[in-house]
Amino acid sequence: MELKTKAMAALLASTLLAGCTIPGSHISLDGKNVIQPESNSNDDNQSNDDISNRVNVYPLTPNTVNQFKPEQVTSRSNPALDTEVSKYQYYIGPGDILNITIWDHPELTIPAGSYRSSSESGNWVHSDGSIFYPYIGTVHVSGKTVTEIRDEISKRLAKYIESPQVDVNVAAFRAQKAYVTGEINKPGQQAITNVPLTILDAINRAGGLAQDADWRNITLTRNGQEESISLYALMQRGDLTQNRLLKSGDIIHVPRNDGQKVFVMGEVQEPKLLKIDRSGMSLTEALSSVGGINELEADATGVFVIRSIKQDPQLVQTTSSTDTANSETEKKELPPIANIYQLNIKDATALVIGTEFQMQPYDIVYVTAAPIARWNRVVRQLLPTITGFNNLSEGLNYYMELK
Structure with a gap:
């Protein structure tokens, strides 16, 4: 029996040592300088460092989805622009x-x-x-x-x-110029003449937008001040209030649509990065673009959209005020960093709700795994180890019988 115990210990030690030479790389924090976040002395404020307390969760239902819709863009006239055009006059400059x-x-x-x-x-x-x-x-x-x-x-x-x-x-006409840059078929300068030149006119003269243009976030820079213009609202929806009369020195910049990203991860058929096109993207469209959820592994009640909240740097910093009467320090509660929208598609007809929820750049669509799927994964991780120990035990028994 003593011989059997010693043999078991020797084989187990060799197995553990072999595990240290498993191929592949990893990162160990041992010996590294790990920077720890500053902790608050007040225990009640320790919870502010927990990300769970800075996230809001909103279930998506037929009654609530409408409140999360972006403001609808409709066709509108632009009386202010019409007045500017009617009073427009060209003023001579050097070079004319x-x-x-x-x-x-x-x-x-x-x-x-x-x-x-x-x-x-x-x-x-x-x-x-x-x-x-x-x-x-x-x-x-x-x-x-x-x-x-x-x-x-x-x-x-x-x-x-x-x-x-x-x-x-x-x-x-050579004195006054506006400039069109970025994702334009023919970027360059546009002469300002006795005929009024608007943003829409300048883009059409420049050959229109390139394939990778971001329609929603072009900028008009005038005297160092930037103004955001939506060509989607102007050209796709007929909102003429987005149009502007150009002046000398104005710069129209059309960025690439690289920022129009949506990340789809978790228990879906094909996790990947999607790009929002000029017509937008709904939650249901995002799910269908990756082949839908994994019906065998996904928890249909756990389809989440994680949307970060832009932070004001002045609000992120916690400020303290000292009360001379009690000498107590009051901490301001940290603002939320993300909103989570949950869609339950256990009943597939709930995907209709997803068609009403519009994605925004850098949204994360995450589909959680079902509890049984998580348990099966744990078991799959344990099975090789259990099988290995069983084989080791049987081998030792066989060895002892031979002895």
């Missing part, structure tokens, strides 16, 4: 070329011919904002409309010509 005609006085007008375009024969506005014209000399034109320039030239020419008939137009 003016075409000035004095009727009945061809000696003052250089006509455009077959060898020269009107822009080549016109009056170029110099960097100081002025032009030179015969008889009257230097005329400051920058910041003026063609009507104002025509009146000034007419007034000054009246000293030399009786009742001059003056016509002024812009032969080339």
